[in-house]
Every structure is written in C-alpha cells, then in structure tokens.
Amino acid sequence: MRVFLIGAGQVGSTILEALHSDHEITVLDTEMSRLQAVADRYDVTTHEGDGTSRRDLARAGVGSADLVLACTSRDEVNLVAGMFARREAPSATTVIRTSNVEYVELWRGGQLDVDFVVCSELETAHAISRIIGVPAARKTDVFADGQVQIVEFAVEEGASTEVTRLPLRDAKVPTDSKVAAIIGRSGTTLPGGDDVISPGDRIVVIGSPQAALEWSSLLAPNGGAVRDVVIFGAGRVGSQIVRVLLEQGIGLRMIEISREQARRAAEAFPKARVYRATGFEPDFLERERIGQAQAGIFAMRDDAKNQYGATLAKVHGIPFTIAIAHEAVSEAAFDQARIDVSVNPRRVTAEEIVRFALDPRTKQVAMLEGNRYEVLDVTTRDSSRYVGTAFRDMPVHGALIGAIVRNGAAVFPHGDDVLQVGDRVIVFTEAANVPWVVEAL
Amino acid sequence: MLEALPRAHRIGPRRRLAVDVPATVNLVGALAKYLGLVFLFPTLVAVWYGESVWPFLAAGAITSGVGLAVERSTAGAGRRVGVREGFLAVSVAWLAAAAFVSLPYLFEGGDQLGHPIDAYFEAMSGVTTTGATVVTSYDDLPRSLDLWRAFTQWIGGMGVIVLAIAVLPRLRVGGRQMLESELPGPELAQLSDRIRHTARRLGIVYVALTAIEALALAALGWLGADAHMSTFEAVSHAFTTMPTGGFSTRAGSMSAFSDAAQWIVLVFMLLAGANFALMYRGFVRRRPRSFLRDEEFRLYVALALVASVALTAQVWGHGVAHGGDAVRAGAFQAVSILTTTGYASANFALWPTLLLLSLFALMFVGASAGSTGGSIKVARHLLTGKVLRRELDQTVSPEVVMPIRFNGAPVDERTLRAIVAFILLYVGAWVLGTGVIAIDSAITGAGLGTLDAIGAAASALGNIGPAFGSVGPMGSYAGLGDVSKLTLIGLMWAGRLEIIPVVVLLTRHYWRL
Numbered sequence: 001m002r003v004f005l006i007g008a009g010q011v012g013s014t015i016l017e018a019l020h021s022d023h024e025i026t027v028l029d030t031e032m033s034r035l036q037a038v039a040d041r042y043d044v045t046t047h048e049g050d051g052t053s054r055r056d057l058a059r060a061g062v063g064s065a066d067l068v069l070a071c072t073s074r075d076e077v078n079l080v081a082g083m084f085a086r087r088e089a090p091s092a093t094t095v096i097r098t099s100n101v102e103y104v105e106l107w108r109g110g111q112l113d114v115d116f117v118v119c120s121e122l123e124t125a126h127a128i129s130r131i132i133g134v135p136a137a138r139k140t141d142v143f144a145d146g147q148v149q150i151v152e153f154a155v156e157e158g159a160s161t162e163v164t165r166l167p168l169r170d171a172k173v174p175t176d177s178k179v180a181a182i183i184g185r186s187g188t189t190l191p192g193g194d195d196v197i198s199p200g201d202r203i204v205v206i207g208s209p210q211a212a213l214e215w216s217s218l219l220a221p222n223g224g225a226v227r228d229v230v231i232f233g234a235g236r237v238g239s240q241i242v243r244v245l246l247e248q249g250i251g252l253r254m255i256e257i258s259r260e261q262a263r264r265a266a267e268a269f270p271k272a273r274v275y276r277a278t279g280f281e282p283d284f285l286e287r288e289r290i291g292q293a294q295a296g297i298f299a300m301r302d303d304a305k306n307q308y309g310a311t312l313a314k315v316h317g318i319p320f321t322i323a324i325a326h327e328a329v330s331e332a333a334f335d336q337a338r339i340d341v342s343v344n345p346r347r348v349t350a351e352e353i354v355r356f357a358l359d360p361r362t363k364q365v366a367m368l369e370g371n372r373y374e375v376l377d378v379t380t381r382d383s384s385r386y387v388g389t390a391f392r393d394m395p396v397h398g399a400l401i402g403a404i405v406r407n408g409a410a411v412f413p414h415g416d417d418v419l420q421v422g423d424r425v426i427v428f429t430e431a432a433n434v435p436w437v438v439e440a441l
Numbered sequence: 442m443l444e445a446l447p448r449a450h451r452i453g454p455r456r457r458l459a460v461d462v463p464a465t466v467n468l469v470g471a472l473a474k475y476l477g478l479v480f481l482f483p484t485l486v487a488v489w490y491g492e493s494v495w496p497f498l499a500a501g502a503i504t505s506g507v508g509l510a511v512e513r514s515t516a517g518a519g520r521r522v523g524v525r526e527g528f529l530a531v532s533v534a535w536l537a538a539a540a541f542v543s544l545p546y547l548f549e550g551g552d553q554l555g556h557p558i559d560a561y562f563e564a565m566s567g568v569t570t571t572g573a574t575v576v577t578s579y580d581d582l583p584r585s586l587d588l589w590r591a592f593t594q595w596i597g598g599m600g601v602i603v604l605a606i607a608v609l610p611r612l613r614v615g616g617r618q619m620l621e622s623e624l625p626g627p628e629l630a631q632l633s634d635r636i637r638h639t640a641r642r643l644g645i646v647y648v649a650l651t652a653i654e655a656l657a658l659a660a661l662g663w664l665g666a667d668a669h670m671s672t673f674e675a676v677s678h679a680f681t682t683m684p685t686g687g688f689s690t691r692a693g694s695m696s697a698f699s700d701a702a703q704w705i706v707l708v709f710m711l712l713a714g715a716n717f718a719l720m721y722r723g724f725v726r727r728r729p730r731s732f733l734r735d736e737e738f739r740l741y742v743a744l745a746l747v748a749s750v751a752l753t754a755q756v757w758g759h760g761v762a763h764g765g766d767a768v769r770a771g772a773f774q775a776v777s778i779l780t781t782t783g784y785a786s787a788n789f790a791l792w793p794t795l796l797l798l799s800l801f802a803l804m805f806v807g808a809s810a811g812s813t814g815g816s817i818k819v820a821r822h823l824l825t826g827k828v829l830r831r832e833l834d835q836t837v838s839p840e841v842v843m844p845i846r847f848n849g850a851p852v853d854e855r856t857l858r859a860i861v862a863f864i865l866l867y868v869g870a871w872v873l874g875t876g877v878i879a880i881d882s883a884i885t886g887a888g889l890g891t892l893d894a895i896g897a898a899a900s901a902l903g904n905i906g907p908a909f910g911s912v913g914p915m916g917s918y919a920g921l922g923d924v925s926k927l928t929l930i931g932l933m934w935a936g937r938l939e940i941i942p943v944v945v946l947l948t949r950h951y952w953r954l
Binding site: 262266275284287288 | 851
C-alpha cells in the first residue's frame with residue numbers, strides 16, 4: 001500500500017517504525033533535519049514541503065497514495081492537508097491527527113471531509129480508562145468508541161459461583177456479553193456450553209462496558225467499583241481523562257494549580273471534586289486523605305512534575321499510579337521510578353493511526369495470547385456468506401462473533417438476530433482461522 | 442518657557458453630574474403619558490354604575506398632561522437611558538406612578554382616603570402590589586373607586602413583571618443577573634426595548650391568567666355556588682391575585698366568600714408567585730417539563746407544601762379549626778403570605794402566637810424571582826443556602842473549588858456577593874423601618890405595639906400587606922401616625938424595587954464623578 005505521511009515528528013516516526021517494512025511510504029515535512037533523520041533510518045521517500053500547500057502536496061505525489069496520514073503537531077495543518085489530500089487523491093483514505101476533541105465531534109457529525117480523525121487527548125483518555133475502568137481486568141481493548149470492550153480477567157478464588165465452577169450454559173452470564181476464551185492450565189479453549197470457568201483461569205470477555213463492570217465484580221468481588229481516583233492536572237489531557245472516566249461512573253478528585261483551569265474544570269465537571277493546589281504539599285495531601293485514593297493519574301504538562309507527583313503519591317499511600325509521559329525518554333525514567341503505568345499520548349495516537357494503515361475493511365484490532373488469537377473488526381459485504389443468517393444457525397469453527405456495530409450502535413447478538421449487510425462484526429478467532437473468517441464475511 | 446497650547450488641546454470643562462437626569466425624567470414623563478390612559482377603565486366603570494366620572498377623567502388628564510409636558514420640556518437629541526440612569530428611572534417611576542394613582546382618592550376619597558398621606562399610602566400600596574390599606578369602611582366607597590384600587594394593583598403587577606425580568610437583571614440588582622438569560626431576546630438592547638419586549642411576551646401570560654381566574658370566580662356566582670361572588674367581586678379579586686396584591690373589596694378579605702372561591706384563589710396565588718418567564722415557556726411555548734427542571738420552582742412548590750402542612754397542623758392542633766377547614770385555613774394563609782399576596786381567609790391576627798411566628802417567618806421567604814411577588818424570594822434563599830454549604834465545606838478543605846450552580850449553570854461570584862448584600866440590606870431596611878415605626882407609635886400613642894411594628898415593617902417591605910394586631914388582615918393602617926405611614930410607604934417602595942436601586946441613589950459616586 002502506498003502511504004503518504006505528513007509530519008515526521010514523534011508521532012510520524014512512531015508510525016514509520018511500525019509501517020516502513022510492509023508499505024511504500026512518502027514523508028512530507030517542512031524541516032529538512034527531521035526528514036534527514038527518518039531517511040537515515042527507514043527506506044522511505046522524503047519531500048521537503050508544507051502540508052498546507054496544495055502545490056507541495058501534489059509535487060510530493062499525494063495523488064497516487066492509498067492512505068494519507070496527516071500527523072503534524074498542529075491541528076490546522078493537519079486539517080488543511082487532509083482537505084487538500086481529499087481533492088488530490090479522492091480514492092485514498094485520509095486520517096488526520098488532532099489535539100482538539102471538538103474536531104472529532106465535527107467529524108462524527110459529518111462536517112469534516114476526512115475518513116478518520118484521531119485525537120491524542122481522547123486516545124490517551126481511552127488508554128487510561130482501559131487500564132482502570134474495569135478493576136479486575138488484566139487487559140482491555142475498546143471498539144466502536146468504547147461501546148464494545150474486550151477484557152481479559154483473572155479468575156480469583158473468591159469469584160462468584162454464579163459464573164464459575166459450573167457449566168457455562170448454566171452460568172448467569174451478564175447480559176450483553178460473551179465468554180470468548182478460557183485460558184486455563186491446560187491451554188486455551190473457545191468455550192462451549194459444557195466448559196467450566198475455574199479459579200486460576202483467565203478468561204476473555206466481549207461485551208458492553210456495563211457488562212464488563214458486572215464481570216469485574218463477579219470475578220473479583222473484593223475489588224469493588226472504582227470510587228476514588230485522583231487526577232493531578234486539569235489541562236486538556238486531564239480534562240479529557242476526567243470526561244471519559246466520569247462517563248464510566250468512576251468517582252474522581254482533581255488537583256490543579258492554576259486558578260483559572262481549576263475553576264473551569266469545576267464548572268465543567270459537577271461530579272468531580274476539584275482542589276486548587278499543587279498536589280505536592282504534605283499538609284494538603286494528608287488533610288484531604290489523598291493517599292486513600294485507589295489510583296492516581298498524573299496528567300500535568302511537565303513530565304518531571306508527573307514523576308515527582310507520582311512518587312510522592314506512592315509515599316502517601318496511593319497504591320496504583322499512572323503518569324503521562326509527554327517525552328519518549330520519560331517512559332524509561334517513569335519505569336525506574338516504579339510508576340505502574342506510563343502513557344505517552346503521541347505513541348498512543350501513532351498506534352491508533354497505524355490501525356488504519358492495515359486493510360481498512362478488516363482491522364486486526366488486538367492480539368491476545370502471543371498471536372494465537374486475534375480480534376477482528378470486519379465489515380460485511382453483500383456477498384458475505386452469512387448475511388441473512390440467524391446467529392444460532394452459524395457454524396462454530398473456532399471463531400466467535402462478540403458484537404456487531406449497526407448504524408454506529410453496538411448490538412450484542414442473540415440467537416435470533418440476523419446478520420445484515422454493512423454490519424461491523426467484531427470477531428474473536430484463532431489466528432489460523434483469520435483468512436477463513438474474513439472470506440466468509 | 443511657557444508654551445501656548447492650541448485651543449483644541451485644552452482640557453474640557455468639568456462636568457460633575459454622572460447621571461443624565463433630563464433623560465431619566467424624560468423617560469418617566471413618557472411613561473406617565475401612557476399611564477393617563479389607564480384612567481379610562483375606571484371612568485367606564487363609573488359610567489356603568491352611574492357614579493361620578495370626573496375624578497378619573499381629571500386624574501387621567503392631569504397624568505397625561507404632566508407626562509407630556511415633562512417629556513416635551515426634557516426632549517433632546519442624543520439622550521439615552523443606560524444602566525446608570527436605570528436606577529433613578531425605576532425609583533422615580535414608582536414614586537411618580539403612586540402620586541398620579543392617588544389623584545382619584547384625593548378627589549373622591551372622602552374621610553377614608555381624602556387625606557394626602559392616606560391617598561398616597563393607598564396608591565403606593567397599590568402600585569407596589571402590597572395590599573396594605575387605610576380603608577376602614579368598604580361599603581362607603583364608590584364602586585368605581587373600589588375597582589380602581591384593585592386595578593392599580595393589576596397595572597402595578599404588570600410593571601413588576603417587567604421590572605423583575607427586564608430591568609433589575611440589567612441593573613444587576615441583588616444578584617438578579619442570574620435571571621439575565623431568562624427570556625431569549627436582544628441582549629444588548631436598550632432598556633426601553635427590553636421593557637417593550639418583555640411586556641409583550643409575558644403580558645400574554647399575565648392577562649390570560651387574570652381572565653381565567655375572573656371567569657372561574659364569576660362562574661361560581663353565576664352558578665349560584667357563591668352568593669357573594671358577583672362579577673364585580675370576581676374581576677376585582679382577579680385584578681389583585683395575579684399581581685400578588687391582596688386588596689379586597691371586603692373588610693373580611695376572602696373569608697367573605699365560599700370555600701370553592703378560596704381554593705380557586707389559592708391556586709392562582711400559587712401561579713402568581715411562580716416565575717412568569719418560566720410560565721411563558723411552560724404554557725405558551727408548551728414545554729411543561731421546564732417546570733420540573735427549574736430548581737427554584739421545585740423549591741417554591743416544596744416550600745408552599747411544607748408551609749401549608751405546618752400551618753394546618755398548628756391550626757388544627759390549637760383548635761382554631763378542624764378537618765377540611767383547618768387544611769383550607771392553613772394552606773390559604775401559608776400560600777397567601779408566602780407569595781406575598783396578603784389575602785386572608787381567616788383573621789389570623791387573632792391566632793395563637795406560635796402560628797403568628799410561622800406566618801412571620803414566611804414573610805421573609807417570598808415567591809419566585811420572576812414573579813409579581815415581593816420579599817427576599819426563593820432563588821436567593823436557594824443560592825444563599827448553597828453558598829453557606831460551600832463555606833462549611835471550604836472550612837474543612839480550603840483548597841476545594843466549588844462553583845455554585847443555579848439550574849445547572851455556574852453562577853459567578855459577583856452575583857453571589859450581590860445576593861448576600863441584598864439580604865443584609867433587606868434585613869437592615871426592615872430593622873430601621875421597625876425602629877422608626879415603633880418610636881413613632883410610642884410618641885404618638887396611637888398605633889402599634891413594638892411586636893406589631895416588627896410585623897408591619899416586614900409586611901410592607903415584603904409587599905405583603907396585612908400584618909398582626911390592629912393592622913391584621915381584617916384591620917386597617919388608618920390609625921397609624923403620619924410618620925409611621927410615610928415610613929411604610931418608603932418600605933413598600935424600597936421593597937418593590939429590591940432596595941438596591943434606592944440605596945444606590947444615596948451613594949456619592951452615583952451622582953458625581
């Protein structure tokens with residue numbers, strides 16, 4: 001596939017790293033030095049030019065691209081480049097990066113003429129919500145704007161007997177969810193009605209966010225809901241995290257030093273408790289019992305402050321810390337400082353953009369268990385073999401339809417539902433079956 | 442060496458006055474010009490009943506004539522009434538309106554209303570929709586004059602709605618700016634445009650509700666369900682319910698009428714105490730959910746219920762009335778005082794002290810902020826409560842940032858300060874008024890005891906009307922000394938304008954730069 005990449009900064013080079021070996025890539029950037037750096041490392045064509053100049057885009061050959069990725073650090077440049085690329089290469093898929101959620105909303109409303117908009121703040125927030133949104137989860141991934149979750153749980157000794165220690169067909173599985181795999185001592189199975197979930201196993205569940213939370217409380221009854229998370233920093237990243245976490249019903253406290261930003265956050269999020277403080281004074285941390293929080297998220301603009309804040313929070317007793325690493329080098333430093341998770345917004349954004357470089361129809365969206373299993377996001381064609389077939393009549397061939405996305409809304413299919421043309425189907429399958437599943441749908 | 446500056450560069454002459462007084466007077470003159478037309482209605486009534494028409498014709502001619510003359514004499518190019526002039530304009534407008542309205546009382550009031558102070562008291566009580574009266578013998582009044590009393594309240598009520606929703610928010614009086622966005626309309630419009638805009642929209646609600654109430658009450662009379670409720674009485678009481686006025690054509694107020702009439706009036710008192718902009722959205726725009734979503738309306742209804750239940754329990758418990766009568770007496774008095782209407786279905790001046798204390802407390806609650814009611818008003822209590830709660834919260838955690846919300850939208854800190862300032866001024870004005878009345882009563886020997894003075898001041902300031910003792914709902918303010926009457930006139934006036942415009946006029950920097 002011919003990929004046209006605008007912007008060779010941090011996001012751009014992360015994308016190159018992932019795509020350079022399988023695709024033919026052209027890079028456009030205004031800075032010769034950055035182009036030189038990527039040309040030295042990867043086998044790519046580089047052009048010096050301005051993404052907002054239609055002439056530069058045409059000269060660099062955007063017209064012959066199959067996929068255009070606009071990922072400079074400036075929203076306006078990406079928007080304009082996306083628009084021009086659409087004119088120059090009408091059949092190419094265009095993906096633009098933005099740091100403003102408003103553009104994502106515009107795009108969803110059909111007001112931006114590009115195929116996909118990827119927002120760093122939103123992706124960062126989703127990444128963090130995947131980590132703490134479902135307490136007992138070991139791994140999660142979200143699809144269809146978070147409407148569908150795939151979650152891997154560890155089954156603990158105290159897990160509810162409503163779902164464990166009995167055949168699955170008798171288990172009270174939360175509605176809108178399916179058990180996609182049971183990973184036991186003897187290996188991984190795509191479960192049928194006779195299989196049993198036992199403590200010590202790990203299971204993969206596909207379902208709605210609500211169902212994921214129900215699973216969480218069934219499997220780890222002592223974990224309970226996430227009631228108290230403290231977020232340091234109420235800037236763009238922090239506010240976006242708060243928005244996403246509040247939607248999941250997580251109780252939040254925010255700490256922000258700037259009077260203006262604290263006020264704005266308090267006005268925007270009536271459910272969150274906002275403090276105007278640095279978050280570093282022992283007096284304050286002690287008095288407000290910050291140490292009793294279940295998790296701390298450090299979303300300040302300065303990596304050094306995030307690291308110090310996270311360490312201090314650990315000292316005060318917060319058991320789980322997540323810090324935003326704006327610079328790639330900070331990730332290693334955070335690791336050394338024993339911060340539990342570091343999230344780099346640029347990397348998260350790049351990873352999301354890379355997804356679009358793969359076959360846009362079939363998206364390999366997640367890999368589990370060392371590549372043995374894959375989760376596919378397939379859009380059905382009118383030639384699909386199973387269109388018009390009720391789910392109960394479909395064969396079981398080591399693949400499981402976890403959810404379908406119809407007209408933008410997630411549906412968790414039951415036996416009587418029928419597959420329709422244009423449905424996005426989220427399938428959990430063995431890697432070996434991927435070609436067969438894709439072909440069948 | 443001194444250098445001669447060119448003439449154009451010299452500084453201008455000193456202009457000391459900060460307020461455009463002629464423009465303000467001009468506006469008030471224009472209002473008076475139209476107020477003259479209002480006198481046509483009682484003229485027609487006088488013709489109908491075969492009573493003397495000249496007091497109304499003369500008063501109307503004087504009002505319009507003076508208004509026209511004032512307007513002409515102050516006309517000038519480039520004058521505009523801005524926010525600064527607004528304070529003076531509303532203050533003068535109500536004083537002037539009361540003066541013009543008092544003319545028929547002067548001409549034809551006889552012993553009861555003929556004295557200038559009495560006439561002005563009755564007129565101010567009318568245009569501020571208070572309902573305090575100096576009339577002692579209702580049967581001696583001509584019917585046209587009786588209806589004129591009611592009509593002054595109705596006209597005053599229209600003015601109050603405009604004042605509450607278009608003018609005071611613009612003047613940022615007492616935290617009124619929280620209601621600034623109540624009605625969709627041109628934000629940067631001149632004061633006079635806003636007045637016209639609001640009057641046109643909310644006038645529909647006001648007129649329609651008055652008409653419905655008049656019909657409902659008159660129907661009782663027509664159907665023979667209430668022997669005392671003539672069409673005249675029905676119209677008179679509809680005229681004084683919707684503005685939360687409370688003038689009655691009977692010495693016994695609503696107790697002269699049937700239970701059914703009292704229940705009807707109770708419902709309309711409740712409506713009159715609701716925010717008119719909200720009723721416009723709910724009834725005219727047909728969005729009934731607006732009522733449920735409005736925080737102030739919910740609290741207002743809850744307060745009305747709680748007050749009704751509490752009073753009913755006390756009325757019943759003290760053996761004043763029993764069963765259904767107790768419920769009616771409790772609810773009617775509670776709603777009447779809460780909405781600052783001031784009708785009575787029982788002579789509560791004779792009730793036990795504990796009941797009087799409950800009524801007295803209700804005098805400081807008031808109705809909704811966009812209504813014709815007076816007093817402190819529910820929205821201010823609501824926001825003050827939220828401010829206090831935040832204060833307590835911040836005592837423990839000083840770093841907490843907690844915006845106060847009203848109907849979901851954050852309220853800015855200046856508005857909250859203005860509300861607290863308003864309440865302080867309100868209480869201050871009440872204490873001051875009480876003091877003057879109590880001292881005057883003690884000196885003249887004719888009038889009120891100290892406790893009654895406390896009630897009378899609260900009642901006048903809250904634009905309620907009746908108080909306790911000799912100035913109770915079946916009594917009259919006629920026996921008070923002139924100083925007390927003038928004080929009450931001042932309290933009614935200040936209370937209606939929400940005090941701050943009046944107090945602003947007393948500050949040096951309002952007048953001078």
